[in-house]
Amino acid sequence: MSPRALTPLSPAATPASQIRNFCIIAHIDHGKSTLADRMLQITGVVSDRDMRAQYLDRMDIERERGITIKSQAVRMPWQTDSATGATETFALNMIDTPGHVDFTYEVSRSLAACEGAILLVDAAQGIEAQTLANLYLALENDLTIIPVLNKIDLPAADPDKFAKELADLIGGRPEDVLRVSGKTGVGVEALLDRIVGEIPAPVGDADAPARAMIFDSVYDAYRGVVTYVRMVDGRLEPRERIQMMSTRAAHDLLEIGVSSPEPTPTQGLGVGEVGYLITGVKDVRQSKVGDTVTTLRRPASEALAGYTDPKPMVFSGIYPIDGSDYAELREALDKLKLSDASLQYEPETSVALGFGFRCGFLGLLHLEIITERLSREFGLDLITTAPSVIYEVTTDTGEKVVVTNPSEYPDGRVASVAEPMVKTAILLPKDYVGTVMELCQSRRGALLGMEYFSEERVELRYRMPLGEIVFDFFDQLKSKTQGYASLDYEPDGQQEADLVKVDVLLQGDKVDAFSAIVHREKAYAYGTMMAERLRKLIPRQNFEVPIQAAIGARIIARETIRALRKDVLAKCYGGDISRKRKLLEKQKEGKKRMKMVGRVEVPQEAFIAALSGDVEGKK
Numbered sequence: 205m206s207p208r209a210l211t212p213l214s215p216a217a218t219p220a221s222q223i224r225n226f227c228i229i230a231h232i233d234h235g236k237s238t239l240a241d242r243m244l245q246i247t248g249v250v251s252d253r254d255m256r257a258q259y260l261d262r263m264d265i266e267r268e269r270g271i272t273i274k275s276q277a278v279r280m281p282w283q284t285d286s287a288t289g290a291t292e293t294f295a296l297n298m299i300d301t302p303g304h305v306d307f308t309y310e311v312s313r314s315l316a317a318c319e320g321a322i323l324l325v326d327a328a329q330g331i332e333a334q335t336l337a338n339l340y341l342a343l344e345n346d347l348t349i350i351p352v353l354n355k356i357d358l359p360a361a362d363p364d365k366f367a368k369e370l371a372d373l374i375g376g377r378p379e380d381v382l383r384v385s386g387k388t389g390v391g392v393e394a395l396l397d398r399i400v401g402e403i404p405a406p407v408g409d410a411d412a413p414a415r416a417m418i419f420d421s422v423y424d425a426y427r428g429v430v431t432y433v434r435m436v437d438g439r440l441e442p443r444e445r446i447q448m449m450s451t452r453a454a455h456d457l458l459e460i461g462v463s464s465p466e467p468t469p470t471q472g473l474g475v476g477e478v479g480y481l482i483t484g485v486k487d488v489r490q491s492k493v494g495d496t497v498t499t500l501r502r503p504a505s506e507a508l509a510g511y512t513d514p515k516p517m518v519f520s521g522i523y524p525i526d527g528s529d530y531a532e533l534r535e536a537l538d539k540l541k542l543s544d545a546s547l548q549y550e551p552e553t554s555v556a557l558g559f560g561f562r563c564g565f566l567g568l569l570h571l572e573i574i575t576e577r578l579s580r581e582f583g584l585d586l587i588t589t590a591p592s593v594i595y596e597v598t599t600d601t602g603e604k605v606v607v608t609n610p611s612e613y614p615d616g617r618v619a620s621v622a623e624p625m626v627k628t629a630i631l632l633p634k635d636y637v638g639t640v641m642e643l644c645q646s647r648r649g650a651l652l653g654m655e656y657f658s659e660e661r662v663e664l665r666y667r668m669p670l671g672e673i674v675f676d677f678f679d680q681l682k683s684k685t686q687g688y689a690s691l692d693y694e695p696d697g698q699q700e701a702d703l704v705k706v707d708v709l710l711q712g713d714k715v716d717a718f719s720a721i722v723h724r725e726k727a728y729a730y731g732t733m734m735a736e737r738l739r740k741l742i743p744r745q746n747f748e749v750p751i752q753a754a755i756g757a758r759i760i761a762r763e764t765i766r767a768l769r770k771d772v773l774a775k776c777y778g779g780d781i782s783r784k785r786k787l788l789e790k791q792k793e794g795k796k797r798m799k800m801v802g803r804v805e806v807p808q809e810a811f812i813a814a815l816s817g818d819v820e821g822k823k
């Protein structure tokens with residue numbers, strides 16, 4: 205703890221002139237959480253004894269994967285010497301923002317709650333695509349930017365080179381780029397001083413009706429929903445009845461306070477302050493990020509700008525591997541939904557996989573996080589179908605059909621199909637430009653531009669179908685550039701394309717879980733791959749089983765599983781009866797795990813392996 209942090213903040217409201225609201229924008233792994241930890245320690249809000257790494261990342265999965273999913277806010281005291289020699293205590297509100305593309309909406313709300321941003325860049329890595337994306341968001345919100353190079357203690361750090369890169373990017377001087385180490389604490393006090401000196405104090409009308417913007421909403425099993433707000437105008441006090449301006453729903457304010465970093469109740473929140481509200485609601489959908497809170501007694505007439513409902517972009521079917529877990533899966537999804545308003549799901553059934561749910565996600569990472577939480581926090585064994593995007597199909601009668609699941613595709617009646625497009629920005633070392641351009645072209649990308657960022661680093665911009673990105677694009681990009689490329693994308697409307705639905709048939713019966721909507725040129729490759737996989741995975745039956753891939757009625761690929769006559773009793777001919785019975789029972793057990801597709805018995809594992817591409821090592 206620094207001697208300049210000794211005065212604890214009084215729980216009474218802080219005047220706006222002594223408040224600084226800021227966030228840290230950084231690419232994943234550039235050290236945001238470590239720097240935040242150091243600030244908490246230096247300002248004395250967390251004692252050295254209580255300090256644990258990544259103090260603010262509360263979800264286990266966040267800590268393990270080292271990523272921040274939900275944003276949090278924390279208030280820290282900091283003293284500076286004024287020109288007159290007197291010391292002044294400021295309240296610094298640090299608003300933590302998630303760094304990943306899937307959560308751009310949450311990032312932009314957190315930014316809207318701040319007047320300034322620390323642009324944190326790893327001094328050994330330089331600027332990455334995510335840094336850029338978030339910097340542009342911050343500039344759109346008119347935030348004051350403080351450029352900072354982190355990890356200067358690393359032997360591989362090259363602060364001179366990257367200070368120039370950063371200065372060029374935001375139009376400043378290299379010597380104004382601060383150099384810190386979140387790990388050792390070097391430069392962190394100077395950074396706190398610059399926050400006070402450079403970031404403007406919040407402005408608002410203290411006498412106006414209360415308006416607070418919700419920038420985060422977290423579900424807590426004991427306290428219900430905890431809503432994080434930034435006061436813009438007026439004041440909120442305990443026991444007041446508050447109103448959500450988008451839904452007009454009113455709630456009693458049971459508790460109001462600031463996080464420092466543990467929740468600390470206060471007598472209210474005034475202009476520019478950042479804090480939390482507890483109303484006893486149990487569902488984050490009643491307290492939506494981006495919404496404006498006012499009071500019922502004296503409601504504001506106009507909501508703050510910027511509220512939109514985040515829309516799912518990627519859909520996938522989630523099925524329990526053991527069908528009897530269905531009810532548990534439903535319960536688990538209901539629980540997750542309490543803390544994640546953007547998760548959507550509805551029941552669906554599949555011939556191959558039984559009963560499950562069609563789920564909508566903000567992006568691939570969101571999908572991964574949800575499936576991982578389902579298996580980790582609820583102990584469920586799950587299989588997810590290949591991710592799909594939203595297709596808009598126009599039928600030959602002019603009707604528009606929205607398709608998020610290939611099984612809803614209006615076969616035989618399709619006049620045209622539009623698919624969602626995204627603008628991508630890929631930042632990479634120049635040596636990989638050729639390889640990455642090839643990859644983007646093979647994914648139907650159209651080059652929008654290419655820019656040299658420094659001597660070695662290039663930004664490639666492509667317009668691409670989202671459907672091509674959800675299909676292992678990121679993994680391919682990483683492996684083709686040895687992990688050096690970074691990717692960011694944003695939605696960019698829809699575009700018509702020559703898309704077809706490929707079905708996979710077992711002995712003439714469609715296996716829905718394997719149907720996919722793909723570009724016509726890739727249909728053949730998809731069909732042959734799935735047919736081949738299934739031939740390797742499905743055991744031989746008593747009759748010949750054709751596996752076909754088809755577009756409508758036209759077969760585009762075929763494999764055959766040859767017939768086999770298997771007599772389980774053959775080996776114990778003349779043997780004793782109990783042994784025979786045992787064998788028959790064993791066979792019955794095995795059948796339970798089989799799914800029937802028409803007359804064909806398919807082990808559940810074969811479906812799972814075929815979907816996950818895990819074909820090797822099986823017969």
Ligand SMILES: Nc1nc2c(ncn2[C@@H]2O[C@H](COP(=O)(O)OP(=O)(O)OP(=O)(O)O)[C@@H](O)[C@H]2O)c(=O)[nH]1
Pocket residue numbers: 230231232233234235236237238239269270271272303354355356357358384385386387388
């Ligand atoms: N040497 C050195 N390592 C650091 C420093 N700051 C962070 N690290 C390391 O860099 C890695 C990433 O740091 P985090 O603080 O988790 O990064 P982050 O930006 O919060 O990551 P996300 O939450 O995923 O966005 C960790 O292994 C840290 O120990 C630093 O100043 N010096």
